[in-house]
Amino acid sequence: MRSRVILRSAVCALVMAGGLSAVPGDAAGQAVYEPTPENLAARTWFQDAKLGLFVHWGVYSVLGSAEWVMEVRRIPASDYEKLPDQFNPIRFDAAEWVSLVKAAGMKYITITAKHHDGFAMYDSRISDWDIVDRTPYGEDVLALLAEECRRQGIKLFFYYSQLDWHHPDYYPRGRTGNSSERPDEGDWYRYLDYMDEQLRELLTGYGEIGGIWFDGMWDRPDADWRLERTYTLIHELQPQALIGSNHHETPHPGEDFQMFEKDLPGQNTAGFNTAEVSRLPLETAETMNRSWGFNITDRSYKSARELVRYLVRAAGSNANFLLNVGPMPNGKIQPEFVTRLKQMGAWLERYGESIYGTRGGPLAPDLWGVTTQREGKVYVHVLDWDGPILALPPLSKRVRSAKLLRDGSAVTFEDREDGLLLSLPPRGDGVIDEIVVLEVGE
Numbered sequence: 001m002r003s004r005v006i007l008r009s010a011v012c013a014l015v016m017a018g019g020l021s022a023v024p025g026d027a028a029g030q031a032v033y034e035p036t037p038e039n040l041a042a043r044t045w046f047q048d049a050k051l052g053l054f055v056h057w058g059v060y061s062v063l064g065s066a067e068w069v070m071e072v073r074r075i076p077a078s079d080y081e082k083l084p085d086q087f088n089p090i091r092f093d094a095a096e097w098v099s100l101v102k103a104a105g106m107k108y109i110t111i112t113a114k115h116h117d118g119f120a121m122y123d124s125r126i127s128d129w130d131i132v133d134r135t136p137y138g139e140d141v142l143a144l145l146a147e148e149c150r151r152q153g154i155k156l157f158f159y160y161s162q163l164d165w166h167h168p169d170y171y172p173r174g175r176t177g178n179s180s181e182r183p184d185e186g187d188w189y190r191y192l193d194y195m196d197e198q199l200r201e202l203l204t205g206y207g208e209i210g211g212i213w214f215d216g217m218w219d220r221p222d223a224d225w226r227l228e229r230t231y232t233l234i235h236e237l238q239p240q241a242l243i244g245s246n247h248h249e250t251p252h253p254g255e256d257f258q259m260f261e262k263d264l265p266g267q268n269t270a271g272f273n274t275a276e277v278s279r280l281p282l283e284t285a286e287t288m289n290r291s292w293g294f295n296i297t298d299r300s301y302k303s304a305r306e307l308v309r310y311l312v313r314a315a316g317s318n319a320n321f322l323l324n325v326g327p328m329p330n331g332k333i334q335p336e337f338v339t340r341l342k343q344m345g346a347w348l349e350r351y352g353e354s355i356y357g358t359r360g361g362p363l364a365p366d367l368w369g370v371t372t373q374r375e376g377k378v379y380v381h382v383l384d385w386d387g388p389i390l391a392l393p394p395l396s397k398r399v400r401s402a403k404l405l406r407d408g409s410a411v412t413f414e415d416r417e418d419g420l421l422l423s424l425p426p427r428g429d430g431v432i433d434e435i436v437v438l439e440v441g442e
Contacts, residue, residue: 030254067293092331118166163216211242316370318360
């Protein structure tokens with residue numbers, strides 16, 4: 001333990017002395033960025049994957065009031081520091097988590113390595129504000145999870161909050177964190193050096209990762225975040241790693257995918273997403289109830305039907321669906337979440353060909369539903385239509401045949417110059433998404 005403290009002290013001294021370069025950089029992004037072949041291949045994999053698990057987990061789970069509890073309850077940093085002593089997730093089982101992800105038909109996990117409270121859910125060398133040094137549990141859950149993901153063939157992404165309510169050098173304060181009772185002083189660029197060093201730890205200590213999922217730039221939108229330096233660091237250490245940022249803006253140079261929080265691409269029902277959709281791979285993140293982190297009083301669970309329909313609409317919008325769970329402080333995932341995840345997996349087991357490996361279809365999403373496509377096939381996902389005839393705009397390729405995915409029965413159709421008419425059977429009870437498979441060609 002003493003050697004670890006000495007190492008931390010040495011790194012901190014190096015940062016303070018300028019040895020890790022506390023020089024302002026380009027806040028706009030990685031200005032000259034050519035994705036490597038490995039990165040481009042990772043983008044294709046990402047678009048094919050379609051469904052991932054988002055995990056918001058930290059010491060805040062002890063209070064059972066979600067991940068913003070420090071801000072919402074205006075808890076000073078000195079009081080918040082009492083929480084790690086009470087965080088002992090002895091029932092955390094990495095194999096159980098990853099097996100659940102596979103049962104849900106998910107292809108990757110994105111987990112909070114550090115959230116806005118600044119607490120690291122891994123063994124950080126540059127700080128002891130982490131799960132190994134501050135909790136009775138004392139184990140690196142990211143290391144355990146990374147090992148199990150490799151064993152079961154699931155990709156692992158790390159969420160990292162650029163915003164930090166705990167670090168003294170996160171100064172000037174932004175829109176949040178003003179109740180932490182930290183001194184009104186600090187060195188912004190020293191904080192950015194700290195952030196980059198933690199990212200280096202994550203990129204060098206856990207094997208190959210899927211990417212970094214940033215959040216928090218919105219707290220200080222006009223600050224110099226020195227993105228060019230940070231993004232270059234990531235791409236140099238792991239060229240295949242995908243960078244995304246939840247800044248609610250159009251992507252900055254150096255970012256590899258665009259995300260939307262609680263919204264489908266191009267929509268802004270949440271009130272803070274950009275309506276502009278880039279040509280990068282897309283992802284939408286949503287909660288299973290209303291909270292991201294564990295909230296003991298939040299019982300507003302979305303049904304499996306609602307979640308499957310959101311997945312389908314995301315795929316029809318050419319986006320992945322990152323579905324969130326907030327594990328309990330003991331390390332278990334709530335049974336309500338487990339049930340829904342397994343129900344989604346059962347649906348994908350039967351209808352996954354219309355989702356995995358597809359891209360947004362030739363027809364724009366509409367009230368009736370969406371389309372997805374792959375080479376030679378268009379999948380018409382009829383979500384909200386009860387009539388016998390569904391009239392669609394014309395497709396660019398001739399329709400050769402049409403059938404229902406659920407049982408293979410033929411669907412009568414008319415492929416006319418002014419549109420495509422599909423004769424649909426009566427909708428049976430429990431049909432979440434009536435999928436018509438069109439074989440298309442020149």
